[in-house]
Amino acid sequence: MNEKEIMDLESFYLANVFSKKPLVFTRGKGALLWDINGKEYIDCASSYGVAALGHCHPNIVAAIKAQAEQLITLHSCYYNDKRAEFVQKLVNITPKGLDKAFLSNSGAESVECALKLARKATGKTEIISIMGAYHGKTMGALSLTWDKKYREPFMPLIPDVKHVMPDNSDKIREAITDKTAAVIMEPIRGEGGIRVPSDNYLQQVREICTEKGVLLILDEVQTSFGRTGKLFCCQNWNVTPDIMCLAKPFAGGLPIGITVAQKDLMSTFKVGEHSTTFSGSPIVCAAGCAAIDTLIAEDLSGKAAVDGKYFKSQLEKVASRHKIVKEVRGLGLMLGMELRYDVYGVIMKTLNKGALVIDAGRTVVRILPPLVINKEQIDKVIKILDEALGEEENERSSSSTVSN
Ligand code: PMP
Numbered sequence: 001m002n003e004k005e006i007m008d009l010e011s012f013y014l015a016n017v018f019s020k021k022p023l024v025f026t027r028g029k030g031a032l033l034w035d036i037n038g039k040e041y042i043d044c045a046s047s048y049g050v051a052a053l054g055h056c057h058p059n060i061v062a063a064i065k066a067q068a069e070q071l072i073t074l075h076s077c078y079y080n081d082k083r084a085e086f087v088q089k090l091v092n093i094t095p096k097g098l099d100k101a102f103l104s105n106s107g108a109e110s111v112e113c114a115l116k117l118a119r120k121a122t123g124k125t126e127i128i129s130i131m132g133a134y135h136g137k138t139m140g141a142l143s144l145t146w147d148k149k150y151r152e153p154f155m156p157l158i159p160d161v162k163h164v165m166p167d168n169s170d171k172i173r174e175a176i177t178d179k180t181a182a183v184i185m186e187p188i189r190g191e192g193g194i195r196v197p198s199d200n201y202l203q204q205v206r207e208i209c210t211e212k213g214v215l216l217i218l219d220e221v222q223t224s225f226g227r228t229g230k231l232f233c234c235q236n237w238n239v240t241p242d243i244m245c246l247a248k249p250f251a252g253g254l255p256i257g258i259t260v261a262q263k264d265l266m267s268t269f270k271v272g273e274h275s276t277t278f279s280g281s282p283i284v285c286a287a288g289c290a291a292i293d294t295l296i297a298e299d300l301s302g303k304a305a306v307d308g309k310y311f312k313s314q315l316e317k318v319a320s321r322h323k324i325v326k327e328v329r330g331l332g333l334m335l336g337m338e339l340r341y342d343v344y345g346v347i348m349k350t351l352n353k354g355a356l357v358i359d360a361g362r363t364v365v366r367i368l369p370p371l372v373i374n375k376e377q378i379d380k381v382i383k384i385l386d387e388a389l390g391e392e393e394n395e396r397s398s399s400s401t402v403s404n
Pocket of ligand 1: 048106107108109111134135136137186190191219220221222247248
């Protein structure tokens with residue numbers, strides 16, 4: 001099939017729910033992707049954070065190959081060696097106290113589990129979420145997500161969800177009632193524009209939740225796995241939630257969702273109250289073991305801290321040359337560049353020049369490279385962004401001259 005045939009087939013048979021870019025990728029290695037015509041791109045999107053280990057990391061490839069010959073699928077009503085190994089490795093790296101896991105297949109599912117667990121454990125129904133939050137698009141997770149363009153077509157969603165102003169712990173305190181089961185938030189809002197909270201915020205929220213007897217759920221679907229310079233983003237502020245939601249990169253690119261909680265909390269689920277057919281498939285868990293081993297062996301969180309600082313400082317230099325850029329922000333290799341306008345033009349120009357970046361809302365260019373990206377690749381992306389921003393500015397100034 002050629003490029004056009006592939007795009008036509010997908011468009012014809014798949015639900016039209018993704019905002020597609022006209023590119024067909026067929027191969028990847030590390031931080032690089034190649035399109036069907038052999039053109040090379042530097043991936044600074046990692047499939048929305050999934051490919052944190054880069055594409056086709058040899059450890060992941062080897063683990064999947066070996067497990068594919070052994071056993072691919074096995075329902076969790078039986079035991080499996082790779083599943084046992086994976087949950088042990090996982091709990092060995094999660095913040096102390098988060099020692100029981102439920103395995104699912106996506107970020108939204110990890111949030112669904114957290115929601116049900118919070119209701120079950122507290123016997124309460126109310127959940128406090130944050131304006132600007134993104135927690136996924138299944139009905140429960142969608143109820144917590146903020147953007148009304150995602151929510152309104154599907155109303156009514158689950159009741160008793162309140163959204164409060166971000167980065168203001170007083171608003172959390174005011175919103176809590178005797179019906180509140182949990183507060184849920186992303187430590188750094190990803191889809192909401194790479195918003196890093198002020199330094200004391202998360203600690204204050206933790207204290208309020210503890211004082212009021214309300215569970216704190218941290219959605220680390222995008223922020224974990226070393227991306228922000230720590231294995232889990234909450235560790236940047238020494239905060240441990242009661243429940244943590246994980247997903248994206250934890251199985252080296254295979255679908256996974258994970259909800260971790262303290263033992264007694266997770267034990268409030270009785271047999272049958274929560275499950276999913278694919279929970280902890282051996283092949284996913286084998287890839288997950290290799291992913292965690294690689295994360296630790298290559299010290300990717302340490303690398304993300306160092307490379308993220310460098311990437312951010314270079315982005316700041318670029319920003320200083322372009323009036324169109326309002327702000328650069330982020331932590332580790334979770335970076336955002338807010339523009340004064342819609343980012344579509346800059347994203348497309350960057351793509352055409354050989355680097356993938358994504359949006360985070362209408363005006364923020366989001367940069368989520370594989371953690372294995374090297375300095376030379378970062379420098380290339382910086383050059384491409386510099387050029388793309390320059391061209392966008394020129395276009396905007398010439399079109400405003402014309403319209404004047
Ligand atoms: N929570 C957060 C913080 C996310 O960033 C995402 C996905 N971008 C989700 C939940 C939903 O994950 P999924 O798309 O795998 O359902």
